Amino acid sequence: MAAEKRPADTAVLIVGAGPAGLMLAGELRLAGVEAILVDRLAEPSGESRGLGFNARTMEIFDQRGILPLFSDLATSRAGHFGGLPVDFGVLESGHFGAQGVPQARTEEVLTAWVTGLNMEIRRGWELVGLADDGSGVNARFRTPDGERELRASYLVGCDGGRSTVRRLADFEFTGTAATMELLLADVAGADIHPRPIGSSAPGGMAMCAPLGGGVMRVIMCERTGPARRRTAPPDFEEVAAVWQRLTGEDIRNGTPLWVSSFGNATRQASRYRQGRVLLAGDAAHIHLPAGGQGLNVSVQDAVNLGWKLAAEVLGRAPEGLLDTYHSERHPVGARLLLNTQAQGLLMLGGDAVQPLREVLKELIRYEDVSRHLAGMVSGLDVRYEAGPGDHPLVGRRMPDAEIGPAEGPSRIYPLLRGARGILLDFSDDAGLRGAAAGWADRVDIVTAKVLVSGADEPFAATDAVLLRPDGHVAWAAPGRTALPEALRRWFGAPGPADRGGERGAS
Numbered sequence: 001m002a003a004e005k006r007p008a009d010t011a012v013l014i015v016g017a018g019p020a021g022l023m024l025a026g027e028l029r030l031a032g033v034e035a036i037l038v039d040r041l042a043e044p045s046g047e048s049r050g051l052g053f054n055a056r057t058m059e060i061f062d063q064r065g066i067l068p069l070f071s072d073l074a075t076s077r078a079g080h081f082g083g084l085p086v087d088f089g090v091l092e093s094g095h096f097g098a099q100g101v102p103q104a105r106t107e108e109v110l111t112a113w114v115t116g117l118n119m120e121i122r123r124g125w126e127l128v129g130l131a132d133d134g135s136g137v138n139a140r141f142r143t144p145d146g147e148r149e150l151r152a153s154y155l156v157g158c159d160g161g162r163s164t165v166r167r168l169a170d171f172e173f174t175g176t177a178a179t180m181e182l183l184l185a186d187v188a189g190a191d192i193h194p195r196p197i198g199s200s201a202p203g204g205m206a207m208c209a210p211l212g213g214g215v216m217r218v219i220m221c222e223r224t225g226p227a228r229r230r231t232a233p234p235d236f237e238e239v240a241a242v243w244q245r246l247t248g249e250d251i252r253n254g255t256p257l258w259v260s261s262f263g264n265a266t267r268q269a270s271r272y273r274q275g276r277v278l279l280a281g282d283a284a285h286i287h288l289p290a291g292g293q294g295l296n297v298s299v300q301d302a303v304n305l306g307w308k309l310a311a312e313v314l315g316r317a318p319e320g321l322l323d324t325y326h327s328e329r330h331p332v333g334a335r336l337l338l339n340t341q342a343q344g345l346l347m348l349g350g351d352a353v354q355p356l357r358e359v360l361k362e363l364i365r366y367e368d369v370s371r372h373l374a375g376m377v378s379g380l381d382v383r384y385e386a387g388p389g390d391h392p393l394v395g396r397r398m399p400d401a402e403i404g405p406a407e408g409p410s411r412i413y414p415l416l417r418g419a420r421g422i423l424l425d426f427s428d429d430a431g432l433r434g435a436a437a438g439w440a441d442r443v444d445i446v447t448a449k450v451l452v453s454g455a456d457e458p459f460a461a462t463d464a465v466l467l468r469p470d471g472h473v474a475w476a477a478p479g480r481t482a483l484p485e486a487l488r489r490w491f492g493a494p495g496p497a498d499r500g501g502e503r504g505a506s
Helices: 019-030 055-063 103-116 164-168 236-247 290-313 324-348 350-364 367-378 430-435 483-491
Strands: 010-015 035-039 051-053 074-076 078-081 084-087 097-102 120-123 126-132 137-143 146-157 173-176 181-188 204-212 215-222 255-263 266-269 277-279 421-425 443-447 464-467 473-477 502-504
Touching: 010 019, 010 137, 010 290, 019 035, 019 103, 019 290, 035 146, 051 055, 051 290, 055 097, 055 290, 078 290, 078 324, 078 367, 084 350, 084 367, 097 103, 097 204, 103 120, 126 146, 126 164, 146 164, 146 290, 164 277, 181 236, 204 236, 204 324, 215 236, 236 255, 266 324, 290 324, 324 350, 324 367, 350 367, 421 430, 421 483, 430 483, 464 483, 473 483
Parallel strands: 010 035, 010 146, 035 120, 146 277, 421 443, 443 502
Antiparallel strands: 051 097, 074 097, 078 084, 126 137, 137 146, 173 266, 181 215, 181 255, 204 215, 421 464, 464 473
C-alpha cells in the first residue's frame, strides 16, 4: 500500500499478543511509552504447546513482580538435554524452572499484568499490509468493523513462526525445512502409560506425560518420510493410529482436548531490525520445541528490546542503542537453533545415534558438562559483549542476592520492578554517586551492602554495579571503564544533576 505520512496513532505498534508481544507491551508501558497491541484472534486460542518456563524467565518475572500473579508454581532442578537427564541444581541461581504451567496460563497472567499498566489490546485485527516510509510505519488491518489503518513510529512483529510482519516486510528467513513431523494431543480419560521425554519406539519416538486432572499429553514421531505440509491440524484418529503403531496402546477411548502437529524446521531472520520494523520471539526464529525454550527466548527477546526501543522513542537513546538488540539477541537465537537441532538428533535419531547418547550420558556425570548444558538450556549463561579487562560480571545477567542497609536485608531483583537502570553502590562512595547524578531520571542509585556468604560469590571484591533495565550488568568496579562512559553508552547524555533518584536498599 502507499505510505501516507500522517501523524502517528501510537509510538509503537505490536503485532501478536503471545508471550513476546505481551512482555514487550509491558516493558514499553513501564517506560511510559504509548503502544497498541493487536492480535488476529478474537480470543486467545487456549492452546498450550509450552508447559512451563526456565530459570532465566523465572528471574525476569521476579524482577518485574509478575511471579506472585502465578499461584502454586511447582519448580524442579530436574531438566534434560535431548531426553538425557541433567541436574540444573549445578547452576548458581535463586530459581529453578517452573513446571506444568500451560502457555495459555502464562499468557493469561501476562495479559493481566499489561492491562494493569493501561495497555490497549485490540483483538480480531489481522494485518494485511504495511509500509515503512522512513519516518514511521503504516499498517493496514482487516478488523470486525472493516478495514482500518494505523500509523506508528515503530512496528514490532511478535506474531509467531508464520509471521505476517516478517513476510510483508520481506525479512530474509534462512535455514532448513522440516524433515520430520511430530504429532501432539492432550487426551483425557485414556489409559496411557507415562513415557519419559525422548523415549524411543520401534520406528520413531513416543512420549507421554501427565498434565493433571486425568489429562495426558502424548507426543510422537514416526520416521516414515518427509514432513507433511498441513493446512489444518491432524484429526485424533490419525494421532491414535500413529500412537498404536509406535507403542501398541489404543488411546481411542480417550477424549482429545487439543490436537496439533509441528516439525523440526530451523530458521532465523538474518536481521532482527529493518528500518522501523523489528521482529521478536518466534517471528525471528523457529526451531524444534526441545526443552520448551521457545517461550523463554521470546520473553527474553522482548525484555532486551523493550527498554532500548523506549529510549529511542523518548529521544534519549545513545547512538546505536537500538541496533544492539540485533547484535545481542541474534547470537542467542543462533545458539538456540544449534542446541535444539542437537537435541532433536538425540531424541529423534533412532538407533543410529544411540552410541552418541551413551557417550553423552557419561559426559553429563561431570559437573562442568552438566553446568554447560544446563546454562545453555536455562538461558542463564547468556553474556553480552564485554571488552577485555572488564569485570567478570559485565555482560552477564545479574544474580539475585540479599543486600542490607542497617535496617535489614532486601534483595536486588525487586529494585528492577520499574524497568529502570540501577547503580548499586556497595562501597558507600559519594564520588561515584555524584558521577551518576546526571542520569537520575533514568538510573536509580542504591547504596547497600551485599551479604556475601563465601569467597566464591560473584560480588566478592566488587565495589559497585550498574544494571541495565533488563537485569544485565553494564558496568562494574573495579574495572577498566569509567562509570560516566558506561552511563553514556547505555543511557545517553546526562540531564540536569538531580539526586532524587538516590535511595538506600529497603
